[in-house]
Amino acid sequence: MRQLSRPGADLLRGLRRPAPPRPERCAFCGTGLPAGHRHLADTGERALACACTACALLFQQPGAGGGRYRAVPDRVLTDPVNGLDDAAWAALRIPVTTAFLLRGADSARPVLCYPSPAGATEAELEPAVWRTVFGRSRLAAALEPDVEALLLRRTRDRIQCLLVPVDLCYELVGRMRLRWQGFDGGAEAHAELDAFFAALEARARPLPKEAPA
Incomplete structure (x- = not known):
């Protein structure tokens, strides 16, 4: 077998090497962006822009x-x-342990989303169910439509409910999709989920007393 010359071998290695990721830029002015940059919600397209x-x-x-x-x-x-208690969780009919709920300013129906191997799976939530579960929730009352979500997770001993920026929810979806293995996500996905919620809880602050009820 004919061996490649040194320049040819170097070229082949270069072709095999994955291209470096393109730097992210502001969708509005084109400025290069650092990690942890801000996002804007495009309410017309239900999308996020850097x-x-x-x-x-x-x-x-x-x-x-x-x-x-x-x-x-x-x-x-x-x-x-x-x-949230077990009755509230049952009323939501969430088929997995983690989900988030969104409300659009122009939509009467909240949207329930949860991570899956294919990305975010969505289902509309009946307004009556929302009122039953969250009608007296101060977090739900404080929720800003289109840009914030209620992030829920059920573990063996409790049901966590946090008000979070919507971009964090889609970050979680991306992490789960990357790590997902098998039917229930696998050990790596579960460890990623634990770390994600631990970081959120360390960052979280109690709802101010003057928040709307």
């Missing part, structure tokens, strides 16, 4: 961009007083 700090601050102004884009907040809140 944004630099300056553009994110611009779209925080009322009416900016015709109201189509909304800056995603960075708060993570819990309500130590009002939690």
Whole structure:
């Protein structure tokens, strides 16, 4: 077998080497973005757009961009007083242990999403179920439509409920899709889930007493 010359071998190794990831840029001004950059919710397309700090601050102004884009907040809140019980979980009919709920400003029906090997699986939640489960929830009352979500997780001893930025929910979906193995996700996905929620709980703050009830 004929061996490649040194230049030819170097070229072949270069072709086999994966290309470096393209740097992320602001969707509005084209500025390069660091890790942990802000996001804007495109309410018309139900999508997220990467944004630099300056553009994110611009779209925080009322009416900016015709109201189509909304800056995603960075708060993570819990309500130590009002939690979810087994009856509430049963009413939601969530087929997995982790899910998040979204509300759109222009939609009467909340959307229930949960991670899967194919990405985020979505189902509309009946408004009556939302009222039954979250009608007296201070976290649900504080939820900002389109840009925040209620993130739920059921473990052996409790049901966690946090108000989180919507981009964190889709980050979780991506992590689960990357790690998922077998029917229930496998050990790596479960470990990733544990680490994700541990970081969220360390970051979370109790809901202020003056929050709407």
